[in-house]
Amino acid sequence: MRAAVLKAHGGPERLAVESKEVPAPRAGHLLVRVAAAGLNFHDVIERRSGYPGRPAPPTGTGLEGAGEVIAVGPGVTEAKVGDQVAWAAVESSHAQYVEVPVADAIPVPGWLGAVDAAAVAAQGLTAHYLAFSLRSFAAGDTALVWAAAGGVGRLLTQFLAARGVRVIAATSSEVKAAVAREAGAERSVRYEDVPDAVRESTGGAGVDVVFDGIGAPTFDVSLGSVRRRGLLVVYGRAGGQVPPVDLFRLSGAGSVQLVRPRFIDFVATREELLFRSDELFAAIRSKDVTVRVEAVFSLEDIADAHRLLESRAAIGKVVILPWPDEE
Numbered sequence: 001m002r003a004a005v006l007k008a009h010g011g012p013e014r015l016a017v018e019s020k021e022v023p024a025p026r027a028g029h030l031l032v033r034v035a036a037a038g039l040n041f042h043d044v045i046e047r048r049s050g051y052p053g054r055p056a057p058p059t060g061t062g063l064e065g066a067g068e069v070i071a072v073g074p075g076v077t078e079a080k081v082g083d084q085v086a087w088a089a090v091e092s093s094h095a096q097y098v099e100v101p102v103a104d105a106i107p108v109p110g111w112l113g114a115v116d117a118a119a120v121a122a123q124g125l126t127a128h129y130l131a132f133s134l135r136s137f138a139a140g141d142t143a144l145v146w147a148a149a150g151g152v153g154r155l156l157t158q159f160l161a162a163r164g165v166r167v168i169a170a171t172s173s174e175v176k177a178a179v180a181r182e183a184g185a186e187r188s189v190r191y192e193d194v195p196d197a198v199r200e201s202t203g204g205a206g207v208d209v210v211f212d213g214i215g216a217p218t219f220d221v222s223l224g225s226v227r228r229r230g231l232l233v234v235y236g237r238a239g240g241q242v243p244p245v246d247l248f249r250l251s252g253a254g255s256v257q258l259v260r261p262r263f264i265d266f267v268a269t270r271e272e273l274l275f276r277s278d279e280l281f282a283a284i285r286s287k288d289v290t291v292r293v294e295a296v297f298s299l300e301d302i303a304d305a306h307r308l309l310e311s312r313a314a315i316g317k318v319v320i321l322p323w324p325d326e327e
């Protein structure tokens with residue numbers, strides 16, 4: 001099979017696509033023929049520098065995909081050959097075949113195609129836990145969402161807007177601002193206008209919650225935008241890692257709660273993964289949430305897929321097709 005390999009940390013040129021043995025599924029695992037795989041900003045960070053504690057290159061790449069089960073390992077009873085599954089956190093997913101732990105396999109409903117399933121698994125489940133599992137938000141609550149036309153940001157805006165939350169969307173361009181409004185944001189503003197917009201929209205009180213997936217460049221404005229006893233969620237670092245924070249800044253900002261959540265802690269049990277994916281698929285079915293694919297790349301062109309994602313030009317999902325001739 002063909003599989004992407006990261007040869008060393010650095011630019012997209014450090015990615016290669018190589019021939020490898022198709023794995024035989026171990027106990028508790030499924031062998032899946034990948035129909036589509038998702039590219040995430042996480043993959044870009046892994047490529048550039050990696051996360052603390054992660055194995056050094058050479059390594060496989062990618063965490064997300066969807067496809068058909070073609071073999072099951074010993075002891076597997078929850079899935080069978082022919083099932084369509086998706087996953088959001090399985091190593092080496094940018095490949096023609098992936099060995100998926102059965103506990104991580106999400107059954108894909110018949111009406112959802114593999115490209116859409118792969119496009120929404122990680123960012124959709126993330127948007128779901130951000131919207132529903134950190135605090136209970138009610139209609140009329142106010143939220144500031146940075147990068148609201150980004151992968152997580154757009155889906156999060158849709159989930160919040162469907163619940164009646166008033167979203168102030170921050171984006172870097174007019175095109176992205178229009179996408180955020182289409183996703184349900186009450187208003188969308190450029191980054192430099194965020195403080196004024198928050199003041200105007202909340203009578204100076206600040207928003208109930210800020211969702212910040214950018215990190216270092218936006219953290220200070222995020223903290224200054226939260227109301228007394230509000231919540232600041234720093235879920236990503238597309239713009240860089242937030243430096244260590246003096247805890248007294250949280251009290252000074254009005255006893256603000258700060259959380260830096262991690263995806264795997266919100267799909268920590270099989271029950272939670274299935275409950276969350278059921279709700280995500282229901283939201284797609286009811287059109288509260290829409291899948292948006294920006295571009296589709298052949299696996300052999302994975303370096304170009306990384307270039308597009310990190311250029312900030314993509315609005316929807318970047319999808320990798322390991323078997324491009326079949327499209």
Ligand SMILES: NC(=O)c1ccc[n+]([C@@H]2O[C@H](COP(=O)([O-])OP(=O)(O)OC[C@H]3O[C@@H](n4cnc5c(N)ncnc54)[C@H](OP(=O)(O)O)[C@@H]3O)[C@@H](O)[C@H]2O)c1
Nearest residue numbers: 041042147150151152171172213235236237238239262263
């Ligand atoms: N904690 C979790 O559970 C979790 C789960 C999924 C993702 N994440 C993290 O959340 C972040 C966003 O993920 P995503 O999948 O939504 O990514 P994405 O689709 O690539 O969107 C990121 C957005 O960030 C904005 N941005 C601002 N500065 C940027 C920069 N220097 N480089 C690139 N983009 C920049 C861009 O929007 P504008 O052009 O409008 O600024 C871009 O669209 C990433 O750090 C990712 O690793 C965390």
